[in-house]
Amino acid sequence: MDSYEASVEREFAGRRLKLISGRFAHRTLSSVVCQFGETSVLSVVSVSKNPKDLGYLPLLVDYREKLYAGGKIKGSRWVKREGRPSDEEILLSRVIDRSIRPMIDGRIQNDIQIVAIPLSVDQQNDAEFPALLASEAAMLISGVPFFGPISSSHIGVSDSGEFVVNPEISQAQEMKLVTTVTTFGEKIVMIEAEGKEASEEMFLKAVKKSIEENRKLDELQLELKEKAPTVRYGIEVSYGLEEIAGEDEILKDLDIGDMDLEKNFSRFFSFKYVDERYNEISKISKVLSEKHEIDLSKALLFVEENYKKFIRKNVLDDKKRIDGRALDEIREVSCEVGIIPRVHGSGHFIRGVTEALTIATLGSPGDAQLFERADEEGEKRFFHFYNFPQYSVGEVGSFKGPSRREIGHGALAEKALKNMIPPKDDFPYTIQLVTEILTSNGSTSMASACGSTLALMDAGVPIKSPVSGVAIGLIVDEKNEDNFEVLTDIQGEEDHYGDMDFKITGTKNGITAVQMDTKLKGVSFDVIKKALQKGMEANKFILDKMLSTIASPRSEISPFAPRIEKINVQIDKIRLVIGRGGETINKIIAETGVTLDIEDDGTIFITSNDKENMEKAKKMILAVTYEPKIGDEFDVRVTRVESYGVFVQATNGFSFEGLIHISKLGNGQYIKNVSDVAKIGDIMRAKLIHIDEQGRFSFERI
Numbered sequence: 001m002d003s004y005e006a007s008v009e010r011e012f013a014g015r016r017l018k019l020i021s022g023r024f025a026h027r028t029l030s031s032v033v034c035q036f037g038e039t040s041v042l043s044v045v046s047v048s049k050n051p052k053d054l055g056y057l058p059l060l061v062d063y064r065e066k067l068y069a070g071g072k073i074k075g076s077r078w079v080k081r082e083g084r085p086s087d088e089e090i091l092l093s094r095v096i097d098r099s100i101r102p103m104i105d106g107r108i109q110n111d112i113q114i115v116a117i118p119l120s121v122d123q124q125n126d127a128e129f130p131a132l133l134a135s136e137a138a139m140l141i142s143g144v145p146f147f148g149p150i151s152s153s154h155i156g157v158s159d160s161g162e163f164v165v166n167p168e169i170s171q172a173q174e175m176k177l178v179t180t181v182t183t184f185g186e187k188i189v190m191i192e193a194e195g196k197e198a199s200e201e202m203f204l205k206a207v208k209k210s211i212e213e214n215r216k217l218d219e220l221q222l223e224l225k226e227k228a229p230t231v232r233y234g235i236e237v238s239y240g241l242e243e244i245a246g247e248d249e250i251l252k253d254l255d256i257g258d259m260d261l262e263k264n265f266s267r268f269f270s271f272k273y274v275d276e277r278y279n280e281i282s283k284i285s286k287v288l289s290e291k292h293e294i295d296l297s298k299a300l301l302f303v304e305e306n307y308k309k310f311i312r313k314n315v316l317d318d319k320k321r322i323d324g325r326a327l328d329e330i331r332e333v334s335c336e337v338g339i340i341p342r343v344h345g346s347g348h349f350i351r352g353v354t355e356a357l358t359i360a361t362l363g364s365p366g367d368a369q370l371f372e373r374a375d376e377e378g379e380k381r382f383f384h385f386y387n388f389p390q391y392s393v394g395e396v397g398s399f400k401g402p403s404r405r406e407i408g409h410g411a412l413a414e415k416a417l418k419n420m421i422p423p424k425d426d427f428p429y430t431i432q433l434v435t436e437i438l439t440s441n442g443s444t445s446m447a448s449a450c451g452s453t454l455a456l457m458d459a460g461v462p463i464k465s466p467v468s469g470v471a472i473g474l475i476v477d478e479k480n481e482d483n484f485e486v487l488t489d490i491q492g493e494e495d496h497y498g499d500m501d502f503k504i505t506g507t508k509n510g511i512t513a514v515q516m517d518t519k520l521k522g523v524s525f526d527v528i529k530k531a532l533q534k535g536m537e538a539n540k541f542i543l544d545k546m547l548s549t550i551a552s553p554r555s556e557i558s559p560f561a562p563r564i565e566k567i568n569v570q571i572d573k574i575r576l577v578i579g580r581g582g583e584t585i586n587k588i589i590a591e592t593g594v595t596l597d598i599e600d601d602g603t604i605f606i607t608s609n610d611k612e613n614m615e616k617a618k619k620m621i622l623a624v625t626y627e628p629k630i631g632d633e634f635d636v637r638v639t640r641v642e643s644y645g646v647f648v649q650a651t652n653g654f655s656f657e658g659l660i661h662i663s664k665l666g667n668g669q670y671i672k673n674v675s676d677v678a679k680i681g682d683i684m685r686a687k688l689i690h691i692d693e694q695g696r697f698s699f700e701r702i
Contacts, residue, residue: 006227008220012036013153013165013213015125019137019220021228030142032224034134036166038122039375043134045142048111057106061097061114063089063131069118070374088373090407092116092128096135098517099152099182099190105145112144121374124168128180129154136182137221141228147521149225150189151217152182155206157198163209169375177202177511181210185218187522191502196419197465197510200532207528265310269324273353274441274492275394277322281307308497315475315485321494323352328488330470330538335450335549337458344561345459349451349546352491355392355439358451360431360459362561364607365597367430382421384433386410386448392440409445410435413469416449416505416513417456420464427462428564428605442491443471449505449513450546457550460557465507468542472531474500476520486531488538500527504535508543511536562595562607565614571602573625576655584624584655592617623653628688633702636660638682646678648686648699658697660686665701 004022011017018035025031028044052058064085067074074080085093096114104112114135118127132152140148156167156175164171172178177198182190188207195203264284268277281303289299314320319327331352340346345360368379386409390397402410413435421431433455435448446469453466473490476499477483486502487494495501500518504511516528569577577598578585585596594608594617604621608614628634628650636648639657645665649657665671665678678684686699 004229006224006229008223008227010216010220012216012220015166017220019133019224021137021141021224029144030138030228032134032138032141033119034130034137036130036133037125038120039125039127039130040119041116041127041130041134042119043114043116043131043138045138045144046113046115047142047144051109052111053109057101057104057108058111059097059101059104059114060111061093061100061116061135063092063096063116065089065118065127065374067372067374069121069127070123072372072374075372086371086373087407087411088371090404091411092131094404094408095128095180095190095192096132099132099150100135100139100146102189102518102521103147103150103184104139105147108145114138118374123375124170125166126169126172126375129166132180132182133217133221137224140221141225147184149218149221150182150184151214151221152180152190153210153213153217155179155181155209155213157202157206161202163206165209165213177206179203179206179210179514181207181214183211183214184522185215186211187524188516188528189518189522191514191516191528193511193514194415194419195506195511195513197507197512199510200536203511203514203532204525204529207525211525262310265307268322272323277493311493311497312475315487316477316483319485321487323491327485328534328538330489330541331491333542333545335454335546337454337550342560344558345455345457345461347451347454347456347458349447349454351443351447351450351489351542353439353441354437354444354447354491356435356437356444356447356451358433358435358448358455360433360452360455360461362459362461362557363430363432364562364564364595365424365428365430365605366595366607367432369430381424381429382414382418382431384410384414384417384435384448384452386413386435386437386445388437388440388444392437392444409448412445412503412513412515413449413452413505416467416469417452417463419512420467420507422462422464428566429461429561431456431459431461440492442493442495443469443489443503445469446471446503446505450542454546454550457553459561460554462553465509466543466546467505467507467512468539468546469503469505469513470535470538470542471495472500472502472504472535472538473498474502474518474523474527474531476523481524484527486527486534488534499523500531502528502531502535504532504539506536506539508540560609562609563611563614565606565618567604567606567618567621569602569604569621569625570627571600574598574602576624577604577621579624588617588620592620596621620653624655626654626656628654628656628691628697630688630691633685633687634699635683636686636699638678638680638684641674641678641680643674646674648684651683656697658688658699660699660701664689664699667701 007020009018015037020033025044028046031044033042116131136150139146154166156164157177159176177195179193271277285300285303289296334350336348343359344362347358349356368381370379386406388406433452437444449469456463471490473487473494475485499520503515505513592613594606597605606617634650637651638646639649640647645659645661662674685702687702689700690698
C-alpha cells in the first residue's frame with residue numbers, strides 16, 4: 001500500500017501535541033490522528049459521489065466513543081458492544097459540526113461525513129480537544145472547499161483569574177469558567193462555555209486568550225497541509241445554487257407589476273404569529289407563480305430570498321424589526337408556577353409566542369443517572385430533558401425519541417443550572433427537570449432555562465441563585481462587515497435569516513453558560529462583546545419578571561415529594577445493614593416500603609412518603625447497627641440451651657447475641673437445671689454485664 005503518512009508535532013499547553021495524516025483509513029478522503037498527551041483521536045472525512053438537491057449543506061458529524069480507549073469493557077452483563085450514541089457523544093458531535101459547518105461552501109450538495117473515534121484516553125486529557133482539532137485538520141487537507149484553517153481550544157479560568165489552556169479533567173471541574181472557542185484567524189466561529197457566575201470581563205478575556213492560543217494551532221495545521229500529499233481521490237462537488245442560476249436570473253428579471261414585495265412585507269409588522277406571515281408568503285408565491293408561469297417552488301424561493309433581504313435591510317437601515325420591536329427590546333414575558341397538580345414543581349414561562357412548561361421531580365439518591373465513559377464513570381443527580389414536539393410549530397409528526405437538537409438544547413439548559421444546584425450533603429435529592437415546548441417561535445432553549453428555574457424554586461430546591469437565559473442575534477451588512485446590529489431576544493425568523501445565535505444564561509452575579517453559533521466565517525471580538533453586554537442586560541430584566549412571580553425557593557417541598565432522612569453508621573457496620581445475601585436490607589424495605597441508599601462512607605439515605613414508615617426503618621437500622629454498652633438492658637430470645645446457661649439474641653431488630661450463665665439466670669437464686677427455667681424461644685429481660693477481649697457478650701437475667 002502506498003504511504004500517504006505525514007506528521008507534525010509541537011508542545012502545546014505544556015503537553016505533546018501531534019497530528020498524523022494518512023496513517024489509517026486509506027479509502028477516505030482524508031484522515032488525521034490528533035494525539036494530545038496520551039489521548040488520541042482519529043477523524044476521517046468522506047464525501048458522497050452523487051449530489052442531492054436538498055437546499056442545505058448535507059454535513060453529518062459523528063463522534064463515537066469506544067470504551068476500549070479507556071481500557072474498559074462495557075459494564076452490562078448482557079450487551080457488551082456499544083449501541084446508539086450517548087448524549088455526550090451527540091453533544092460533542094454537535095460542537096464539531098457547529099465549528100466546521102460555517103467554513104464549508106454552503107452551496108455544496110454532496111453528502112459530507114466526519115467521523116471521529118477516540119483511540120486512547122489517558123484519564124487526564126479529555127477527548128474533546130483532539131477530536132475537534134483532528135476533524136478541523138482532516139477537513140483542511142480533504143480537498144473539500146473549506147475556508148480553513150480553523151482551530152479550537154479550551155480555556156479554564158480559576159477563581160483567582162489565572163488562565164489554564166486545555167485544563168486537565170480534574171482541573172476543569174474546579175474552574176470558575178471553562179470555554180471552548182473555535183476561531184478563524186481573529187474571528188470567532190463557535191463558543192461553548194460553562195461558568196460558575198463568571199464575570200463578563202473574565203469571559204471576554206478567555207475568548208481573547210483562545211484567539212491567541214488558536215493561532216499556534218493554525219500554524220500546526222498549515223504545516224501538516226504542506227507535508228500531506230495531494231488528495232488521493234479526485235472529488236467533484238455539485239453546487240446546488242449554480243444549477244438553478246439561470247432560473248434565478250429569469251426570476252430577478254421578471255416584471256412583477258402589482259406584486260410590490262416590500263409593500264406586502266410591510267404588512268407583516270401587524271401579524272402576531274409567524275404562521276400568518278408564512279401563509280402570506282405562500283399566497284404571494286402562488287400569485288407570482290401563476291402570473292408568470294413559473295414553478296411554485298422557485299417562486300417561493302424567490303419570495304423568501306426577498307423577504308430575507310427585507311428583514312435585514314429594515315434592521316440595518318431603519319433599526320426596525322419584523323414585529324416592530326426596538327433592536328434591544330424583549331418580547332412580553334409572563335411567568336407562572338405551581339400550575340400542575342400533584343407534581344413536585346412546575347414553571348410556565350412565555351416570551352412572545354414561545355411557551356415552555358417545565359416539570360420538576362424529586363427522587364431518592366438511588367434515582368441518580370449512572371454513566372460510563374472511556375475517561376470517567378459515575379452518576380448524575382441533576383438532569384434536564386427538553387422535548388420539542390411538532391405541534392409546537394403547528395405541524396404533524398410522530399414521536400421517535402429525542403433528536404440531536406433536543407439533546408443539545410436540553411444539555412444547554414442543564415449546563416446553565418447545574419452549578420446552582422445545592423450539594424448532595426445539603427439537599428440529597430435526585431432532581432429531574434423535563435421541559436415541554438408547547439409553542440415555538442425562537443429561543444426555546446433559553447425559555448427552557450427560565451422555566452426550569454421557576455420549576456426548581458416551586459419545588460423548594462434551595463438553588464444558589466435563579467438563572468435566566470436569552471438569545472442574541474446578529475445582522476451584518478454583506479458589503480461592509482463593520483456595519484452590523486445585534487438583536488436582543490431573537491424570534492424564529494431572525495434566527496433563520498440572521499447571522500448569529502448567541503445564547504447566554506446567567507444570574508444577577510454572572511454567567512453560567514454561553515453557546516454561540518454563526519453562519520458567517522466568524523464574527524469579530526467587538527460583536528461578541530456587544531452581544532454579551534446586551535445579553536446580560538436582558539437577563540437581568542427577565543430575572544426581575546421571574547422573581548416577581550416567585551421571589552425565592554419555597555421553604556417546604558411539595559407534600560407529594562418523598563422525604564429523605566440521612567443517618568450515619570460506622571463503615572464496618574454497613575455489612576450488618578445489608579445482611580447475609582441482602583437479607584436484612586430487604587427485610588427493612590419489605591416491612592416499611594422505604595428506599596434505602598447506602599454510601600461507601602456509611603451514610604444511609606432513607607426515602608419515603610410515609611413519616612411513620614421512615615421512623616420505623618430508621619429504628620430498624622439503628623437497632624441493627626447499635627453497639628451495646630455495659631449496663632444496657634434488652635429483651636432477648638433464648639436460641640440455645642446448655643447445661644451451663646442459655647444463649648440469647650436481642651429482639652426488636654438488634655443483631656447481637658450472648659450468654660446468660662446459669663448463675664445469672666435466677667435473679668440471685670440458685671438454679672440447679674437450666675431447663676427448669678428456660679427453653680428455646682423464651683423471651684426474657686436481660687442486662688449486659690461483661691464484654692470480653694474477643695467481643696463476646698455476657699448477660700444477667702433481670
